[in-house]
Amino acid sequence: MLARSWMKVRMRRIIHIDMDCFYAAVEMRERPEIAHRPIAVGGSSGRGVLTTCNYEARRFGIRSAMPVFQAKQRCPHLTVLPVRFELYREVSRQIREIMHTFTELVEPLSLDEAYLDVTHLARPGAEVAAEIRANIYEATRLTASAGIAPNKLLAKIASDWNKPNGQFSIPPSAIPAFVKTLPIRKIWGIGPKSAEKMAALNVNTCGDLQAMAKADLIHEFGSFGLDLYHLCRGRDERPVQANRIRKSLSNERTYSHAFTSLSSCEAALERQFEELVEDLKTHAAERRIEKLFVKLKFSDFRRTTVESMDKQPNWKTYLALLRTAWGRSGESVRLVGLGVRFAEAHRGPEQMELALFPSESSAREW
Numbered sequence: 115m116l117a118r119s120w121m122k123v124r125m126r127r128i129i130h131i132d133m134d135c136f137y138a139a140v141e142m143r144e145r146p147e148i149a150h151r152p153i154a155v156g157g158s159s160g161r162g163v164l165t166t167c168n169y170e171a172r173r174f175g176i177r178s179a180m181p182v183f184q185a186k187q188r189c190p191h192l193t194v195l196p197v198r199f200e201l202y203r204e205v206s207r208q209i210r211e212i213m214h215t216f217t218e219l220v221e222p223l224s225l226d227e228a229y230l231d232v233t234h235l236a237r238p239g240a241e242v243a244a245e246i247r248a249n250i251y252e253a254t255r256l257t258a259s260a261g262i263a264p265n266k267l268l269a270k271i272a273s274d275w276n277k278p279n280g281q282f283s284i285p286p287s288a289i290p291a292f293v294k295t296l297p298i299r300k301i302w303g304i305g306p307k308s309a310e311k312m313a314a315l316n317v318n319t320c321g322d323l324q325a326m327a328k329a330d331l332i333h334e335f336g337s338f339g340l341d342l343y344h345l346c347r348g349r350d351e352r353p354v355q356a357n358r359i360r361k362s363l364s365n366e367r368t369y370s371h372a373f374t375s376l377s378s379c380e381a382a383l384e385r386q387f388e389e390l391v392e393d394l395k396t397h398a399a400e401r402r403i404e405k406l407f408v409k410l411k412f413s414d415f416r417r418t419t420v421e422s423m424d425k426q427p428n429w430k431t432y433l434a435l436l437r438t439a440w441g442r443s444g445e446s447v448r449l450v451g452l453g454v455r456f457a458e459a460h461r462g463p464e465q466m467e468l469a470l471f472p473s474e475s476s477a478r479e480w
């Protein structure tokens with residue numbers, strides 16, 4: 115009985131919406147005459163790296179973060195278009211408005227991705243997700259994919275399952291079977307190197323990971339080991355945070371090949387810097403910045419963070435921070451992160467706690 119009421123209180127219904135190759139899709143909509151051709155967006159930065167590409171281009175093995183010259187080798191007739199953030203931001207606002215007609219609890223992750231908590235709606239999550247996607251298509255002529263699950267971790271994994279223009283539900287009863295065979299790479303925080311390390315221990319799926327003792331996970335992965343203990347069981351208690359007061363904004367990326375030279379690391383940082391600048395415009399235009407920081411994770415899993423008191427995000431400072439961080443280890447670099455920390459802000463309205471009180475029907479109807 116106790117267990118049941120615990121389940122009831124904790125049971126959320128989360129939808130993760132992810133637009134399909136968003137920037138490229140917007141460009142295809144705007145330029146129907148070339149929509150059927152392989153298209154990529156980006157490549158205008160100093161290093162000439164693609165931001166995203168359409169599915170036609172993906173058939174040639176082209177993917178985001180690929181240098182333009184390499185993409186052109188794989189597909190000589192690839193059309194590379196400049197990034198038009200202003201336009202994407204406008205479409206993104208439109209999509210966000212549609213989401214808000216379903217719930218106040220919308221947590222954007224980027225221009226084309228968001229979590230929605232729809233626990234309070236007395237309808238199956240899959241039905242709500244289908245309607246959101248239909249409304250988005252109706253308004254924008256763009257397709258989205260959705261994942262529906264009791265938590266953020268699984269909703270995000272699920273939105274990738276039937277991509278593009280599809281959706282996938284993981285009801286509570288399906289979680290144990292779903293995570294059993296789920297590759298550990300699908301869990302946030304597990305990069306290629308950690309996956310490799312685990313593969314050496316014969317751990318490839320979340321089911322394998324479940325067999326590891328909590329103490330061993332902590333020994334292997336530090337505090338993240340404790341997260342892993344829960345994540346590999348499909349548990350994730352993070353609430354959807356609408357209107358959250360961010361303390362910082364950053365992006366970090368784990369690379370499949372470690373950087374052994376400072377210059378290759380700088381190239382990666384530059385791409386991420388451009389993304390950060392865009393994210394700041396989207397999510398934190400009015401916030402006062404207190405510090406800039408760069409974070410690196412090395413091949414031996416050690417991490418380091420270097421900060422500066424600069425109030426303006428600028429490439430020169432980030433480059434200097436990267437060089438300092440790089441100098442702290444002789445190891446190659448697996449993960450590159452950069453961001454800003456904000457000055458204290460007045461607290462906004464407290465987050466709605468609707469999610470904690472699902473109706474009886476919502477607990478049943480999946």
Ligand SMILES: [Mg+2]
Binds near residue numbers: 132
């Ligand atoms: Mg997307």
